[in-house]
Amino acid sequence: MSTPYVCPATYSGSLDNFLRRLMHKPAKILSPFIKEGMTVLDMGCGTGFFTAELARLVGEKGKVIAADLQQEMLDKMILKVSSLGLEKRVEAHKCQSESTGIDKKTDFILTFWMIHEVPDQQKFLEEMKSFLNPGGRFMIAEPKIHVTRKSFNELIKRVEDAGFQIISTPEIAFSRSLLLEVKTAGD
Numbered sequence: 001m002s003t004p005y006v007c008p009a010t011y012s013g014s015l016d017n018f019l020r021r022l023m024h025k026p027a028k029i030l031s032p033f034i035k036e037g038m039t040v041l042d043m044g045c046g047t048g049f050f051t052a053e054l055a056r057l058v059g060e061k062g063k064v065i066a067a068d069l070q071q072e073m074l075d076k077m078i079l080k081v082s083s084l085g086l087e088k089r090v091e092a093h094k095c096q097s098e099s100t101g102i103d104k105k106t107d108f109i110l111t112f113w114m115i116h117e118v119p120d121q122q123k124f125l126e127e128m129k130s131f132l133n134p135g136g137r138f139m140i141a142e143p144k145i146h147v148t149r150k151s152f153n154e155l156i157k158r159v160e161d162a163g164f165q166i167i168s169t170p171e172i173a174f175s176r177s178l179l180l181e182v183k184t185a186g187d
């Protein structure tokens with residue numbers, strides 16, 4: 001299996017800038033799914049473009065686990081949420097490449113423009129499933145520029161093999177996306 005390209009921290013400027021903020025509105029994308037008091041995982045959080053909004057939406061009683069492979073990304077994420085006074089709601093977690101090392105259950109998982117960087121997607125998706133509380137949801141958004149329709153269809157097959165069902169396909173600019181729940185015996 002070839003190792004996919006991981007967006008380096010030196011390119012982090014491309015993840016949070018004027019154009020990105022025009023293209024993606026975190027509040028619009030996330031607010032239908034996040035409620036106060038939730039525990040949320042922002043997997044592959046990068047510089048925290050979505051972490052800050054997640055932290056705002058979960059409120060004082062909620063928690064965001066912001067996880068990334070790269071410490072430099074986590075450092076930038078922490079700076080961002082701290083500048084907004086949201087740092088108490090955010091727990092930074094550094095993943096290893098073979099396993100996330102996360103041991104918490106969550107109500108919502110976001111992987112925004114990151115799964116195409118994961119070498120073993122099947123194992124990764126099964127791990128995400130194990131992190132979800134009953135009724136929890138998992139949003140995947142992948143960049144059209146890097147993920148063709150064919151590759152995304154292969155991801156859909158992996159998602160279904162991992163035991164998820166597709167609830168909807170949210171409209172997100174320049175992205176192919178899925179909102180998922182774990183399949184239950186009655187589905």
Ligand SMILES: C[S@@+](CC[C@H](N)C(=O)[O-])C[C@H]1O[C@@H](n2cnc3c(N)ncnc32)[C@H](O)[C@@H]1O
Nearest residue numbers: 007015044045046049068069073095112114117
């Ligand atoms: C293209 S960036 C997207 C960042 C953020 N989600 C956003 O939308 O701005 C992908 C991020 O995923 C992280 N990443 C890639 N593979 C990962 C893995 N296996 N575990 C954790 N993070 C990973 C990278 O380090 C990078 O910060």
